[in-house]
Amino acid sequence: MKQEELADRLQNSKRISLKKKFQCVFEGITKAGNPTLLNEIYTELYITEGGTGELNEEHEVRQIEAASRKADRAETYIRQEELFQLPAGRQEPIRTVMTKGVAGIGKTVLTQRFTLDWAEGKANQNIHFIFPFTFRELNVLKEEKFSLVELVHHFFPETKEAGICSFEDFQIIFIFDGLDECRPPLDFHKTRILTDPRKSTSVGDLLTNLIRGNLLSSAHLWLTTRPAAANQIPAECVDMVTEVRGFNDPQKEEYFKKKFRDKKQANKIIPHIKRSRSLHVMCHIPVFCWITATVLEDLLKNREGGELPKSLTEMYIHFLVVQAKVKKVKYDGGAETDPHWSPESRKMMESLGKLAFEQLQKGNLIFYESDLTECGIDIRAASVYSGVFTQIFREERGLYQDKVFCFIHLSVQEFLAALHVHLTFINSGVNLMDDKQSQISELKQISPVQFYQNAVNKALQSPNGHLDLFLRFLLGLSMQTNQSLLQGLLTQTGSSSQTNQETVQYIKEKISKNLSAEKSINLFHCLNELNDGSLVEEIQQFLRSGRLSTDKLSPALWSALVFILLSSEEDLEVFDLKKYSASEEALLRLLPVIKASNKALLSGCDLSERSYAALSSILSSQSSSLRDLDLSNNNLQDSGVKLLSILQTFHLFLSSPCNFTLQLGSLHSSPFQGKLPPLYLLLHLCPALHSELTTVFSYFPPCVVLCVCSLSGCLITEEGCASLASALKSNPSHLRELDLSYNHPGEAGIKLLSAALEDPHWRLDTLRYGETCCTLKRQRRKSYSCRLTIDTNTVNRNLKLSEDNRKVTCVLELQSYPDHPDRFDYWYQLLCRDGLTGRCYWEVEWRKKVSVSVSYRGISRRGDSHHCLFGLNCQSWSLTCSDDRGFSVSHNNNEVNISSSPSSFSSSSSHRVAVYVDCPGGVLSFFKVSSNSLIHLHTFNTTFKETLYPGIWLSPGSSVVLIRSE
Structure with missing residues (x-):
């Protein structure tokens, strides 16, 4: 059989197998609960262009804090299907893309969606094969030797069955997910050069040569990683660095509206999350949204009228209790009203807490049999734990059924680690965070106040905030209200209200010191876990009264002012x-x-x-x-x-x-x-x-x-x-x-x-x-004319395209456009496909009432909020043309009416408007076209921070025609 025929057969079988593998997801975890179609639950995650592969060793909760402040800012976005496409102005091909993102942000789901779109024929159809790998699978092979061809054959047996032993003639994308979990050594300085894809070597050397381009230089590579591991790959080996942004505010709302079909429940949950700064920030991470939804769904179903969790510690305690209850009912045959914590469950949780703490100290987020053995956990016991506490601890199997274990998210590991340290202290008086002592017999008994003060000091000594979230959980567990939620797991309490008050005062003293902004902000979050908002309330009273005298502000109040301003929902x-x-x-x-x-x-x-x-x-x-x-x-x-x-x-x-x-x-x-x-x-x-x-x-x-x-x-x-x-x-x-x-x-x-x-x-x-x-004059501007092409993936289903997709009409009948995350699902809008560069000019003819706009690619697409509508947010600028009211312009929800009599729209030429944009110069001008002249309507002078895309909004019954340049 010819090579082309073999390739066609393999491609078809590959699409089928990948579609079967990735069309369903198990939210938050793998192989637990009911599968959900990825296309149904997927909320679009935007990838930002630019960035570097520089090392970022800050704790990811600090990175999440910083990212949440930029969630609604204008940034340059690239769609996942465009990752390997040449952007405007770039000549060199893109071979290797690195995508960064904190744990739980959605990198893995993004690669799954990318692969599924290819398998379903929706994108990247110029690619013959996509081979998705995870470093978790590759880790178990670190002692083995493979050639590149053998590695592909082992992970994708259908390639061997098809008799394909050479990939040089095909367009291929290799996906390597989870570089931060890589254990085979990647030595880009000493690894010997290997160019033969049929020659065997270690997995580490094989990956190094593939990334360097020595092997299969025609292939594309996509690596995902947490930020701290990005510098493992030399900058010269990466053609483009991107970053996955988490949910912005509209996307958070979209997620919870999808999870809670009951509008009454959704309308209760969303404002509650917004009121809690710590919960709202953490919902920037999709997996935390899932944790929150899991908890709130249980509370609303079983405890109607009760208070919802306000702090992170309370949220994670409820999450733990939900899992214990599931185990009791599903695996132990008990009733929901039975006590959740049996002796067996307590033992399991103590073992998982010990594993979480000891591996957190080593910086490990995934564990193999050797790691479990070091913590005194038998691998069979670990499999049992992952089988019953499926939404906390999970087991995965690699190619050879080697078991890999991990917690569902770093924050869950940190919570269980804090719980282990807390339980150890209140049960035995041992402070596990005191690494100066080596033997328990030598450890001195310290008071609860000293215990928590020592924890604060140790966290502040960490330059990168590696103990920030751990400290929040540990202090939150000292609250008696939280300890009561863990009744049955805790046999005794370890602190009093007096202990909490002294800890609060100690933290306030630390805030008064000359701390970095990040450390100060985390201490305010710690005060929130201890249910103390006195500093914030004091500065808010000053602000409300209009009598803010900065001369009289203490250092602590200055810090509170910074915390409030950074926590403001306003841009x-x-x-x-x-x-x-x-x-x-x-x-x-x-x-x-x-x-x-x-x-x-x-x-x-x-x-x-x-x-x-x-x-x-x-x-x-x-x-x-x-x-x-x-x-x-x-x-x-x-x-x-x-x-x-x-x-x-x-x-x-x-x-x-x-x-x-x-x-x-x-x-x-x-x-x-x-x-x-x-x-x-x-x-x-x-x-x-x-x-x-x-x-x-x-x-x-x-x-x-x-x-x-x-x-x-x-x-x-x-x-x-x-x-x-x-x-x-x-x-x-x-x-x-x-x-x-x-x-x-x-x-x-x-x-x-x-x-x-x-x-x-x-x-x-x-x-x-x-x-x-x-x-x-019009003639000079027309020299910058550009030809617009409508992006059909963005067109609202009430917009009908005709005349070679140049005419758009707003109709009542829904059009049969396929599902796509870029599509506007509520507003009658669309975007054009190609971004604008340099100076650009175009004209449109309109009828009834329309808006002619430019927008950043990152504008929201889901729902009826102002974040999605052209002109009502910081991501778009718009000219509205109306037979009844003339013209108006809008940007960031600020509208300016332009004097123009409706009676002036009597001739066809008066229904034509022009747009001129000077992207690097920051100029956007709208004109009314009359004969061979332009009548200036309005000019925006600004700085465009990313690529602009033309857009159109239409009212019912309206139409727009894109005029071809003469």
């Missing part, structure tokens, strides 16, 4: 220091908030070199969100100049040439002058500078890119326009908007500056004077 879009105190002390105290903000207003705050050093540190941080900084009316000096080298956008409000010289003039003589990247400047001049225009513009160093210049009300005459034109000729290629409103430029001055609109060497798009706004 940290703009932070204004003057709202709290225009002082250097306030800036230094609130640095974590500035770091998490998109824009910071620090004008006139008398900043010194110390402030600039702190700001430079923030801006240099990979995790900083700050991109837009207003430092006007501050003395920059050389330290400030160094700070500017990191900025993307700089707002400058000038009142005098002297003030300007102090702020930007020093860039000419600065030692950093030759090293600065382009600095995008939005310049606003006061009227006093009308005679100093030439002086002002002469100060621009080469690194300054003048984007917007506002000279409104500066008393500029015809003579001033001549000076202005002369000055701007030295910087013609970046000025995009010039505002001369409320001046006296005269006809000659207007003519002189209007010529710049048609000059191809100038980027000037908009010139404002009087009540007039001149823009580029």
Whole structure:
């Protein structure tokens, strides 16, 4: 049989086997409970482009905290089916992709969905074969020797049966899931080069050569990993690094609405989670959403009217109790009303707690027989544990039925480890966290207060927060209310309300010290586990009263203010220091908030070199969100100049040439002058500078890119326009908007500056004077015309496509589009397929009422919230066109009506609008098309942080036609 025929037969059998393997999932765990179709339960997870393979050793709960603040921010997203497709502007092919994400974020499910889409013929049909591996399976083979062909044959026997012994002629994707669990050594420096896929070697050497490209260089590789293990692969071996983002707020709501079909229950659960900061943050992780849903489903069914868990410890205790109850009823034949904890169950839980603690100390999240033996657990007993406590501890089997064990999530392991330490202390007085003592006989008895204080100290000594979550659980277990929930497992209690009060006071003293923001925030979460919110309530009273006097704030209250601001549900879009105190002390105290903000207003705050050093540190941080900084009316000096080298956008409000010289003039003589990247400047001049225009513009160093210049009300005459034109000729290629409103430029001055609109060497798009706004002529803009193609995977089912998919009509009949996570399921919307780059222009014809929009790819698709509708969120900008009300524009839920009489829509040409976007310049303009001219409607000036996609919203009965460029 020919090779092509063999390949076709193999491909068909491969699709069938992979579809069978991945079409169903067992949420939270493997092979327990009832299987669910992946297509039914799957909630879209977005993959963010960019990032690096740098080592991140912070505890993942800290990474989750940081990520939750960015959940609704604009980021560059890539769809899973596009992982190996060349993005716009990239020439080199993508061979190896690394996807990072914390434990439980959904990396494995993402690879399963990717594989299932291929097997079902939905995506990546140019690929002949996908071979999905997990490092858990590969680990048991670390002592074996294989060739690449033999390894594929062993894991996928159908390839051997088909007689395929060479893969060089096929398009293949190898998926390696769980690099952080890899045990075969990957030595990229000493491993000998291997190029023959038929030659045997160790699994570690085989993987190393495959990743390096020595073996099967034509194949694609996709590796997933937790962030801490990303640096195991050299950067030069990875073509693209991506990161899985967890659930944002709309996705959290979508998940719980899917899990709880009863709207009354869903409407009770979602607000409850939002009220608890710790629960809301942890729901960023899909597996925690599953844990939460498991607990709340049981509580709502069996304890109607009772309080729902408010803390992490309480949630995990309930989760443990639910599993004990399942064991009692399902495996022991008991009734739901029987005591949950039998002697056998207690012994099992004690063994699992010991395993969790000892392996956590070693950093192990998966365990093999040797690991169990070290903890005194027989492998047969472990199999029993995984069989009855199926949703806590699980067993997996590799290719040769070798058993692999793990807890369902790192947080469950940490909870059980804390429970083990707590039980050991209250039963025997032994402090397992005291590693200075080696023998139990030598251990000194300490009081409960000392025990918890020692735990706080040890957690604070960890530079990366590795004990943060463990500490929260340990302190939460000290609460008598939580201990009562574990009645039957705990034979005695180990603390009193007095112990809790002393622990609370000790933590408050620690918060008053000069701790890092991350450590301080975790201590506030610890106070929450101890049911103490006094510091937060005190600062909230100050904020509510409007009498916040920062001069009187203690260090602890400053920390509480930071915690509140970072915990706010409002986007940290703009932070204004003057709202709290225009002082250097306030800036230094609130640095974590500035770091998490998109824009910071620090004008006139008398900043010194110390402030600039702190700001430079923030801006240099990979995790900083700050991109837009207003430092006007501050003395920059050389330290400030160094700070500017990191900025993307700089707002400058000038009142005098002297003030300007102090702020930007020093860039000419600065030692950093030759090293600065382009600095995008939005310049606003006061009227006093009308005679100093030439002086002002002469100060621009080469690194300054003048984007917007506002000279409104500066008393500029015809003579001033001549000076202005002369000055701007030295910087013609970046000025995009010039505002001369409320001046006296005269006809000659207007003519002189209007010529710049048609000059191809100038980027000037908009010139404002009087009540007039001149823009580029239609012909020049049409030179940037782009051809739009509708992404059919996004089209709402009430939108009908026709005329070669150029016409869209909103109809009552549902269209038979296939299920797809990118599809808008409520709003009558769609996106176009290709992202916009550079300058782009397009026109559409509309009828009745529509919105013409641009949006980031990451806009939500599920539900009726404002997160999904164009123009009502920070991810999209929209022009609404209506026969009844004329035009309006909207962004981030802010709408601006544009004066236009409905009667003006009498001719067909008046139902045509145009969109012009300058992506790198941050300009988005909407126009009404009339004859061969454009009537300017509105311009947004902003910074686009990721790729834009054209979008359309339609009202019922409306239609839109995408106009092909002439």
